Each structure stands twice: as structure tokens, then as C-alpha cells.
Amino acid sequence: MESIPFYFLAALAVLAALGVVVMRDPVYSALALAVVLTALAGLYVLLSAPFLAAAQVMIYAGAILILFVFVIMLLSPGREGDAPRGALKWQRPLAVIFGGALVAQLALVLLMTILPTGRGLYTPEYLAQIGSTQAVGAALFTDYLLPFEITSLLLLVAMVGVIVLAKKKS
Amino acid sequence: MTVNHYIFLSAILFSIGAVGVLIRRNPLIMFMGIELMLNAANLAFVAFSRQLQSIDGQVFVFLILAVAAAEVAVGLAIIVALFRTRQTVNVDDVNALKG
Amino acid sequence: MSLSVPDLNFRVIAPALIVALTALIVLLAELVTPAPRKRWLGVLGLIGLLIAAGATVGLWGAPASAFGGMVVADNFGLFLTLVILLGAALSILLALDFVRAHRVDQGEYYVLVLFAVVGMILMATATDLIVIFLALELLSLPLYILAAFKRADARSLEAGLKYFLLGAFSSAFFLYGIAFIFGGTGTTNLMKIADALAKNPRNDLLLVGAGLLLVGFAFKVALVPFHWWTPDVYDGAPTAVTAFMSVGVKAAAFGAFFRAFLVALPAFAFDWRIVLAALAVLTMTLGNVAALLQSNVKRMLAYSSIAHAGYILIALVAMGASGLSSALFYLLAYTLTNLGAFGAVIALSDGERERLEIRDWGGAARQYPFIAAMFAIFMLSLAGFPPLAGFTGKFLIFSAAVETGWAWLAVIGVLNSLVSAYFYLRPIVQMYMSEPVPGWDRIRVAPLVALALVLALIGVIALGLYPTPAIVMATGGFLR
Numbered sequence: 001m002e003s004i005p006f007y008f009l010a011a012l013a014v015l016a017a018l019g020v021v022v023m024r025d026p027v028y029s030a031l032a033l034a035v036v037l038t039a040l041a042g043l044y045v046l047l048s049a050p051f052l053a054a055a056q057v058m059i060y061a062g063a064i065l066i067l068f069v070f071v072i073m074l075l076s077p078g079r080e081g082d083a084p085r086g087a088l089k090w091q092r093p094l095a096v097i098f099g100g101a102l103v104a105q106l107a108l109v110l111l112m113t114i115l116p117t118g119r120g121l122y123t124p125e126y127l128a129q130i131g132s133t134q135a136v137g138a139a140l141f142t143d144y145l146l147p148f149e150i151t152s153l154l155l156l157v158a159m160v161g162v163i164v165l166a167k168k169k170s
Numbered sequence: 171m172t173v174n175h176y177i178f179l180s181a182i183l184f185s186i187g188a189v190g191v192l193i194r195r196n197p198l199i200m201f202m203g204i205e206l207m208l209n210a211a212n213l214a215f216v217a218f219s220r221q222l223q224s225i226d227g228q229v230f231v232f233l234i235l236a237v238a239a240a241e242v243a244v245g246l247a248i249i250v251a252l253f254r255t256r257q258t259v260n261v262d263d264v265n266a267l268k269g
Numbered sequence: 270m271s272l273s274v275p276d277l278n279f280r281v282i283a284p285a286l287i288v289a290l291t292a293l294i295v296l297l298a299e300l301v302t303p304a305p306r307k308r309w310l311g312v313l314g315l316i317g318l319l320i321a322a323g324a325t326v327g328l329w330g331a332p333a334s335a336f337g338g339m340v341v342a343d344n345f346g347l348f349l350t351l352v353i354l355l356g357a358a359l360s361i362l363l364a365l366d367f368v369r370a371h372r373v374d375q376g377e378y379y380v381l382v383l384f385a386v387v388g389m390i391l392m393a394t395a396t397d398l399i400v401i402f403l404a405l406e407l408l409s410l411p412l413y414i415l416a417a418f419k420r421a422d423a424r425s426l427e428a429g430l431k432y433f434l435l436g437a438f439s440s441a442f443f444l445y446g447i448a449f450i451f452g453g454t455g456t457t458n459l460m461k462i463a464d465a466l467a468k469n470p471r472n473d474l475l476l477v478g479a480g481l482l483l484v485g486f487a488f489k490v491a492l493v494p495f496h497w498w499t500p501d502v503y504d505g506a507p508t509a510v511t512a513f514m515s516v517g518v519k520a521a522a523f524g525a526f527f528r529a530f531l532v533a534l535p536a537f538a539f540d541w542r543i544v545l546a547a548l549a550v551l552t553m554t555l556g557n558v559a560a561l562l563q564s565n566v567k568r569m570l571a572y573s574s575i576a577h578a579g580y581i582l583i584a585l586v587a588m589g590a591s592g593l594s595s596a597l598f599y600l601l602a603y604t605l606t607n608l609g610a611f612g613a614v615i616a617l618s619d620g621e622r623e624r625l626e627i628r629d630w631g632g633a634a635r636q637y638p639f640i641a642a643m644f645a646i647f648m649l650s651l652a653g654f655p656p657l658a659g660f661t662g663k664f665l666i667f668s669a670a671v672e673t674g675w676a677w678l679a680v681i682g683v684l685n686s687l688v689s690a691y692f693y694l695r696p697i698v699q700m701y702m703s704e705p706v707p708g709w710d711r712i713r714v715a716p717l718v719a720l721a722l723v724l725a726l727i728g729v730i731a732l733g734l735y736p737t738p739a740i741v742m743a744t745g746g747f748l749r
Contacts, residue, residue, distance in 0.1 A: 006175065006176075010175075010179045013179065013183060014179070014182055014183065014186070017182075017183050017186040017187070017206055018186060020186075020187075020190060020199070020202050020203065020206060021186060021187070021189065021190030021193070021194060021199070021202075021203055021206075023199075026196060026198045026199055026202075029198075029199050029202050030202065033202050033205065033206070036183070036206065036209065037209065040209055040212070040213055043176065043179075043213060043216075044213075044216055047176065047216045047217060047219075047220045048220060049216050049219075049220075049228050049231075051228070051232075052212075052216060052228055052231050052232065055232060055235055056212075056235070059235045059238075059239060060205075060209070060235065060238070063239060064205070064238065064239060064242045067242055067243070067246055068198065068201075068202070068242070068246070071198065071246045071249065071250060072198060074250065075198075075249070075250070075253050091192060091193070092192075092193045094192075095188075095189050095192035095193045096189055096193070098188070098189070098192070099185040099186065099188055099189035099192075100185070102181070102184070102185045102188065103181055103182055103185045105477070106177075106178070106181035106477065107178060107181065109473045109474065109476075109477050110174050110177055110178055110181075112473055113473045113474055115172075115173055115174065115218075115221050115452065115474070117221065117222075117223075119223065120222055120223035120224040120225075121223065121224075121225075122219075122223050122224055122225045123223050124220065127225075132225075132228065135225045135228070136225060136228050136229055136232055138272055139225050139226070139228075139229045140229055140232065141272070141274075142272050142273060142274050142275060143226075143229075143275060143337055144229050144233070144399075145274070145275070145277070145336060146282075146335075146336040146339050146340065146400060147233050147339070147397075147399055147400055147403050148233070150391065150400070150403040150404065150407055151233050151236040151237065151240075151403060153289060153384065153387065153407055154236065154237060154240045154403065154406055154407050154410065155236060155239070155240050156384075157240065157381070157384045157407065157410050157411050157414075158239070158240035158241075158243045158244050158410060159243075160296065160377055160380055160381065160384075161243075161244050161247065161377075161381065161410060161411065161413075161414035162243050162244060162247040163377075164375065164377045164381075164414060164418070165244075165247040165248060165250075165251045165414060165417065165420065166247055166250070166251070177452070180448075184441075184445055187441070188438075188441075188442075191434075191438050197430060197434060200434055201434065201437070204434070204437045204438055204441055207438075207441035207442075207444075207445065208441055208444065210445065211441065211444040211445045211447075211448045214445065214448035214449070214452065215448050215451065217452075218448065218451055218452035221452070222452075222455045224455065226451070226456075226457070227451060230399055230447075230451075230457075233399065233403065234444065237402075237403065237406050240406070240410060241406070241410065241437055241440075244410050244413055244414060244433065245413075245433050245434075245437065247414075248413065248414075248417050248426065248429045248430050248433055249430065251417065251420055251426055252417075252423070252426040252427065252429075252430055255420070255421075255423050255426060256423050256426075
């Protein structure tokens with residue numbers, strides 16, 4: 001029975017995502033984001049990707065979100081002004097229309113499309129048998145070796161950059 | 171439960187994130203909107219991966235997690251550095267640059 | 270479970286590897302370099318770029334792919350690699366004195382430039398959407414930091430923040446596009462996408478993905494209506510950084526843009542050519558009209574770079590061998606010319622003060638006859654006056670458009686070039702016709718900046734007078 005947990009997690013994710021963008025106080029937005037990220041981790045389990053679910057909780061909900069909360073605490077930026085100012089006045093309804101149009105268009109495409117069915121090796125049964133960690137790891141160090149190495153450079157750049165920006169002025 | 175449901179959910183999350191970036195003026199919340207968009211893409215990758223019975227989508231998500239972590243570190247560092255010089259993070263108060 | 274490692278042909282990514290290695294060496298050397306000698310780290314970076322250029326030339330003419338078809342060393346990619354390395358080397362030359370004048374003399378500056386170059390090279394040579402995305406991030410992250418590098422200056426930090434938010438926003442669109450293309454075809458490899466499309470031409474998921482991908486690319490190369498971050502970021506970022514990103518990002522992003530659309534999506538060409546033609550018209554026209562209204566040189570150059578993206582887009586609409594080679598030639602000419610223009614702004618600045626307003630340039634021709642003459646030539650080349658590189662580039666692009674039946678697009682391009690002449694000539698008139706502005710005394714021009722300007726000038730004139738070798742090199746095309 002996949003549908004009950006799916007609808008529960010999906011509803012949770014959508015409500016929390018709305019919370020992220022409408023909350024006035026960034027701390028509440030961050031908490032709502034934590035709910036979205038955890039709900040997505042649950043969906044990954046349903047999609048037979050338990051390794052990603054664990055990574056999602058550890059990296060996203062753990063490391064990334066904690067960083068957000070730290071920065072919010074550090075800056076205590078407070079609330080935004082109530083009335084939208086200047087260009088934002090007309091930007092707001094336009095943005096919502098744009099968002100709605102995007103969803104509608106994608107929904108239309110999804111209704112019309114029959115997704116191509118894979119005849120691949122990695123059926124849910126096979127993944128359950130070998131474990132998704134091994135499958136992801138094996139792909140990462142063979143077919144996806146180059147992308148993997150690029151991400152290592154990316155993390156190094158981030159480290160160097162953050163130190164540059166945070167260093168006390170000499 | 172078909173993969174279309176997951177993709178539709180991902181489209182909703184992506185749009186909420188994109189609209190959030192456009193309507194909010196607090197860079198921290200705009201940034202959280204971007205994170206929503208990335209997560210929506212991740213969900214789409216995992217769902218398509220199941221549909222195609224391939225592992226590729228899951229690998230992409232793992233790589234994107236690393237990208238997101240690097241992006242967050244850099245973005246928050248810029249926000250903190252700006253706050254230290256100006257004592258504000260509201261984009262509307264960032265006046266030195268006119269649109 | 271048995272593992273089989275794909276073809277690890279490191280030779281193919283040798284240029285990127287060499288630059289990455291150089292970045293690591295500079296990063297370590299920074300620890301032991303005393304503060305007054307930091308500029309030697311820049312020199313170290315220059316040496317690395319030169320070696321990488323040598324390796325690129327060594328790969329010339331023998332197209333090869335590696336890592337299971339994720340990167341290629343075809344002449345298209347190698348030409349762009351050379352353009353990127355050239356742009357980076359000139360930017361470092363411009364920066365050596367600039368970072369000292371602006372009191373940001375840190376070795377990390379060069380490290381970040383070099384890492385951005387690695388990302389640019391990989392983006393221009395990648396044939397897999399995931400590698401393109403990661404390379405895009407690898408070039409963007411250092412640039413966000415470099416834009417904010419002058420931490421004492423709130424404008425620089427604001428430029429960094431704005432660039433970051435917009436860059437991350439567009440990356441998300443890009444990524445979502447990749448997700449849908451993956452969903453529609455089951456692959457992210459450009460050649461395999463084309464194969465899947467040939468088997469099943471009606472593919473709505475892929476169409477949506479291509480649209481989102483287009484939005485991502487449009488942000489990165491600053492096409493109207495996704496351009497509005499450009500003037501603020503170009504204006505607020507330190508000028509040496511602006512110079513670097515205005516040329517490097519364009520070369521890398523256009524490289525991937527061309528490759529993605531021409532290799533993976535030729536089956537949809539009928540649809541996207543019309544969309545891109547409309548975008549090209551909008552981009553050229555709005556870029557040039559907005560540039561007319563600017564009084565600030567950096568903002569004017571920002572809008573000018575938007576307009577130039579529009580011209581390059583014409584080459585993509587034209588498709589075919591002539592479109593491809595004209596775009597490559599144009600990117601080379603634009604790199605040299607634009608770096609020269611920004612270099613002149615750096616050359617005539619007095620410490621941290623820069624001649625940002627066009628009226629500040631009054632009488633500059635009397636104070637600095639050589640620099641002013643070079644700046645005038647760069648402006649004329651951007652405007653497309655013969656016999657300079659900019660003219661040849663425009664000529665090639667417009668004739669490619671006419672050849673492939675897009676004559677009306679070429680006409681709009683020519684009209685736009687005429688409009689643009691007005692704002693490119695304005696600083697020249699100011700330099701030669703006005704009196705020197707009080708407060709701008711003659712100071713010594715940094716010799717390395719002058720050297721960079723002379724090198725760019727030689728390139729601009731040589732490409733204008735004798736373009737044939739570069740055109741021949743640019744006709745290599747893709748490895749499919």
C-alpha cells in the first residue's frame with residue numbers, strides 16, 4: 001500500500017512548502033523547510049531509494065538546515081515590512097500567476113504523456129536485494145567518476161570561498 | 171500510485187519555490203525558495219529513475235546534494251559578510267545598486 | 270556485483286586537469302608566500318594557463334571522448350578552451366596590480382579564478398547534461414565569491430549577493446530542465462538524447478525540459494528578458510572580476526548552449542529556432558537601447574555585453590557549419606575586445622577611484638594618448654567598424670544568417686550595430702573633444718595592465734586584418 005503514505009507525505013510537503021514562502025519570520029520558514037525535507041526523505045523511501053533518504057536527512061535536514069538556522073540566529077534579521085514596496089507591488093501577483101501557469105502546464109503535459117517504461121536493471125526488487133547504497137556507490141565510482149570528482153572540486157571551492165569571505169580583515 | 175503523481179508533486183513544490191523567490195525580499199527566505207526548487211528537481215530525478223528502472227537518477231541526486239551544500243555555504247557566507255557591513259539583509263534596503 | 274570502469278582517458282581533460290592542478294599549487298603556495306609577494310601567485314597561475322594552452326593545442330585535430338562519452342576534446346571544445354584560457358590569462362594580467370590598488374591582494378583571488386576556469390573548460394567540452402550542470406556550478410561559485418571579493422565595499426558584496434541569488438535561481442531551472450529531459454529520454458548524454466528523439470519524435474516531457482533548460486541558459490548568458498541582473502552585478506563587482514566574467518562565462522555558457530541544442534535537439538530545431546530568433550531580436554534591441562541611456566561606463570559595457578549575446582544567438586539560429594564557426598570567431602573577438610575595454614577602465618583608474626562616469630573620461634586622450642587610442646580602438650571594434658575583429662565577427666555571423674535564410678534577422682542585427690555606434694563613440698568623443706576633468710591628474714599606468722591592453726590590441730587588429738587562420742580553426746565543429 002503505497003498510496004496512503006504518499007498522500008500523507010505529499011500533503012505535508014506542500015503545506016510546509018507554502019509555509020516556507022509565506023511565513024514572516026525566517027526561523028519559521030526554516031522549520032517549515034525542515035518538514036519539507038523530511039517528507040521528501042520519506043518519499044525517497046517509497047521510491048526505493050533508502051540511501052538517498054538517509055543522505056537527505058543527514059546532509060539537508062542536518063547540515064544545511066542547521067547552517068540556515070545558525071545564520072538566522074546570528075543575524076536575527078526580524079520581519080519584513082508588511083506592505084510590498086515599489087516594484088514588488090505588481091511583481092507579487094505576476095509571480096503567483098507565473099507559478100500557477102507553470103504547474104498547470106506541467107500537469108497538462110503529465111496528463112498527456114505516458115512515461116516511457118524502463119527495461120533497466122534496477123527494478124525495485126533488484127534494488128531491495130542488493131541495497132541502494134551499493135548500487136549508487138558502484139555507479140558513482142564507475143560511470144559517474146568524472147562528475148564525482150567535479151563535486152570534490154566544488155566543495156573545495158566552497159571552503160576556500162567561505163574562508164575568504166569570513167576572514168578578519170588584515 | 172504512478173510515477174506521474176510524484177512528478178506532479180515535484181512540479182507543485184518547484185513552483186512554490188520559484189514563486190517564493192520572486193515574492194519575498196529577505197535573501198534568506200529567497201534562498202530557502204531556491205532550496206525548495208532543487209529538492210523538487212531531486213524528487214523528479216528519483217521518481218523518473220524508478221520509472222526507468224535505472225540508478226542514474228539516484229546518483230544525480232547524490233551529486234546535487236553536494237552541490238547544494240557548497241552553494242549554501244557560499245550563499246550564507248555572502249549574506250553574513252553583507253550583514254556585517256550594512257546591518258541589514260533586506261533586499262529592498264540594498265540601495266547601492268539600482269535596478 | 271562486478272564493476273567495470275569506463276574509459277579513463279585523462280588526456281582528453283588534460284587542459285582542465287592542468288588548470289585544476291595549478292589552482293591547488295597556488296592554494297598551497299599562498300600559505301608560504303609573504304604578503305608583499307602575493308602577485309607571484311598570479312604569475313604562477315599564468316604559467317599554469319600557458320601550459321594548459323599548450324596541452325590544448327596538443328589535442329588539436331584528433332577528436333576523442335572520455336569517461337563514457339561525458340567529455341570530448343573536439344575542435345569546437347578546444348577552440349573555446351583556448352578562448353577561455355586566453356581570457357583568463359589576460360584577466361589575471363589585469364588583476365595583478367588591480368588587487369593591490371583595491372587592497373584585496375590575496376592569493377585566493379587567483380585560486381578562485383583558476384577554479385572558475387576549470388569549470389568553464391569542462392562546460393565547453395562536456396557532452397552530458399549532468400557534467401554541464403556541475404561545471405556550471407564549478408564556474409559560478411568562484412564567481413559569486415569573486416564578485417563579493419572586495420569585502421570593505423558594500424557594493425561589491427551586494428553584487429555578490431545579487432549574482433548568487435539569481436545564479437542559484439537559474440541553476441534550479443536548469444536542473445529541473447535536466448530532470449525532465451532525463452525523464453523523457455532516460456539519459457542525460459547529448460548524443461543519446463538525439464537518438465531517443467529520433468526514435469520517438471513526439472516527446473512532451475523533453476519539450477518541457479528543453480524549455481526549462483533554455484531559461485537556465487538565458488539567465489547565464491543574459492538574454493532579454495532574463496538579463497536584468499547583469500548591469501547591477503557588472504557595476505558592483507570589482508572591475509577586474511567583471512572583465513573576467515563578462516568574457517569567460519559567455520564563452521563557456523554559449524559553448525554548452527550550442528552543443529546542447531545542436532547535438533541533442535536538432536529534431537526540434539524548427540520550434541526552437543523561432544523562439545531563439547525572437548529572443549535574439551529582443552536581446553539585441555533592448556541591450557543596445559538601454560546602453561544608449563547609460564552614463565556609467567561599466568553599466569554601458571554591461572548592456573553592450575547583453576547586446577553581443579544577441580548577436581551570438583543569431584549564429585545559433587543560423588545553425589550549420591557557418592553558424593558554428595562564426596559564433597566561435599565572434600566569441601574570440603569579443604573576448605579580446607571586451608577585456609581590452611575593461612582593461613582601459615582599470616588602466617586609467619587612480620588607486621581605488623575609477624573613471625566610471627563617461628564625463629570622467631574628458632581629456633583622457635591628452636593625458637594618456639596611448640591608452641586612449643587603444644580604448645578608442647576597442648570601442649570601435651565593439652561597434653563593428655572595419656578592419657577590426659568586431660567587424661569580421663559580425664560580418665561572419667550576419668552572412669551565416671543570410672546563407673541559411675534568416676536575412677531579416679541579419680538586417681535587424683545590422684540596424685542594431687548602427688544604433689550601437691552612437692554609445693560606443695560617446696566616450697571616444699569625450700576623451701578627444703573635452704577638457705580634462707579636474708581631480709583626474711595624470712598618474713603612472715601600471716605596466717602589466719598596459720601589457721595586457723597591447724596584447725588584446727594586437728589580437729583585435731590581427732583578427733580584423735587577417736582573420737583566415739582563426740576562421741579555419743573555428744570550422745572544426747563537434748564530435749558527434
